[in-house]
Amino acid sequence: MDRIDRKILAELQKDGRQSLTELAERVGLSLSPCHRRVRALEDSGAILGYRAQLCASRLDLNFSSLVFVTLREGHQEAVADFEAALPAIPYIVQAQRLFGDPDYLLMVVTQDLPAFQKLYDAQLSKLPNVQRLTSTLVMKQVIADRHLPI
Numbered sequence: 001m002d003r004i005d006r007k008i009l010a011e012l013q014k015d016g017r018q019s020l021t022e023l024a025e026r027v028g029l030s031l032s033p034c035h036r037r038v039r040a041l042e043d044s045g046a047i048l049g050y051r052a053q054l055c056a057s058r059l060d061l062n063f064s065s066l067v068f069v070t071l072r073e074g075h076q077e078a079v080a081d082f083e084a085a086l087p088a089i090p091y092i093v094q095a096q097r098l099f100g101d102p103d104y105l106l107m108v109v110t111q112d113l114p115a116f117q118k119l120y121d122a123q124l125s126k127l128p129n130v131q132r133l134t135s136t137l138v139m140k141q142v143i144a145d146r147h148l149p150i
Helices: 003-014 020-027 031-044 076-088 113-122
Strands: 063-071 092-097 104-110 130-137
Touching: 003 020, 003 031, 020 031, 063 076, 063 113, 076 092, 104 113, 113 130
Parallel strands: none
Antiparallel strands: 063 104, 063 130, 092 104
8 A cells, every 4th residue: 555545545534435536636637447446446445334423412322421341251152242232222232242341342322311220230230141231321532433543
């Protein structure tokens, strides 16, 4: 990956909807070489995809919580069962496996506190192999969806 590829990635992070013509102008290439480079970046996995950024509050998802999960057992099957169950809960918008204790960090969004409590009781607490859940409420997002430093 060279300097021009990095410029392409930086520009696409800023505006993934821009046309290839606009992108080529911004990075100083003609259309065909720019298109080839974008395709190569997509094929290499450097570009995972394109999507719209949504405003959670406009979608009535005003409540965010960080849920720390400690598993009862750490063997491969228990971890796999827990991780396989996560995609079925759409309110979990991020899940990260951690070193040490706790084992996981989940970012959860819901409409409000009662909706979170219902989700917590009905689904989160029943995830496979969960020993302990600890939640903290998000007061304010200071940095979200930040561009990667290229």
